[in-house]
Amino acid sequence: MKKTLPFDTTSGDYLSVLLSLWLPRYGWLVLLPIVVCAVAGFVFDERLLLVALMLLFIVVPMLISFLYTYYMLAPEARRAVIRKEVEIAEGDYLKLTYLDPEKKSADEKADRAGRMLLPIAKEEDKAPLPPLPLPKPEKIAWQDVVGVKYTSRFTVYLLRGPRLNFLLIPHSAMTKDASV
Known part of the structure; x- marks a missing residue:
C-alpha cells in the first residue's frame, strides 16, 4: 500500500x-x-x-x-483539482482524502499581484467568500479503475464513469518512502 x-x-x-x-x-x-x-x-x-x-x-x-x-x-473536475492525499492499494482500492487548501503567504500573494496586468482590489475591499465544503473521503474500488497511464509529470488513473473521469497524481507526490 x-x-x-x-x-x-x-x-x-x-x-x-x-x-x-x-x-x-x-x-x-x-x-x-x-x-x-x-x-x-x-x-x-x-x-x-x-x-x-x-x-x-x-x-x-x-x-x-x-x-x-x-x-x-x-463536480468531478473540482474533486480532481483540490488538495488531497491518496492511499493506493493496488488491486484493492484508491482512497481519496480531501484536505483544506494551504494558505498562501503574503509574499506569494504580492508576487502574483505584481505579475497581473490589471490592478486588483485590496484585501480589505474584498468581501470574503464562504469556503466550499470539502467532499467526504471516498474509496474507489479497483474494479472501477479502467487503466493507468503515465505522463511526464503525472500518473493518471482512468476511472469508470459517465464522463471521462480520471485522477491525476503528480510524480512528485509519490516518494520512495510513501509506502505504508
Missing part, C-alpha cells in the same frame, strides 16, 4: 491530460473535415480553402469551449 504526500493539481494540468486522452480518441473527427476541405480546395476550388480555415479557426475553438464547459465545470 502506498500513500502520497498532500498535493493539488491545477485546472490547466487537468485540461492538458483531458485533451491528451480525448484527442487520440476523437481528434480525427475534428481533423477529417478540415483536411477534406483543404485537399478539395487545392484540387477543385480555392474557396474550399476558406471553408477549411473557417473550420479551423471558428469551429475548433468552439469545440474546445464545449470540452471546457462539459468536463471542466463538472
Whole structure:
C-alpha cells in the first residue's frame, strides 16, 4: 500500500491530460473535415480553402469551449483539482482524502499581484467568500479503475464513469518512502 504526500493539481494540468486522452480518441473527427476541405480546395476550388480555415479557426475553438464547459465545470473536475492525499492499494482500492487548501503567504500573494496586468482590489475591499465544503473521503474500488497511464509529470488513473473521469497524481507526490 502506498500513500502520497498532500498535493493539488491545477485546472490547466487537468485540461492538458483531458485533451491528451480525448484527442487520440476523437481528434480525427475534428481533423477529417478540415483536411477534406483543404485537399478539395487545392484540387477543385480555392474557396474550399476558406471553408477549411473557417473550420479551423471558428469551429475548433468552439469545440474546445464545449470540452471546457462539459468536463471542466463538472463536480468531478473540482474533486480532481483540490488538495488531497491518496492511499493506493493496488488491486484493492484508491482512497481519496480531501484536505483544506494551504494558505498562501503574503509574499506569494504580492508576487502574483505584481505579475497581473490589471490592478486588483485590496484585501480589505474584498468581501470574503464562504469556503466550499470539502467532499467526504471516498474509496474507489479497483474494479472501477479502467487503466493507468503515465505522463511526464503525472500518473493518471482512468476511472469508470459517465464522463471521462480520471485522477491525476503528480510524480512528485509519490516518494520512495510513501509506502505504508
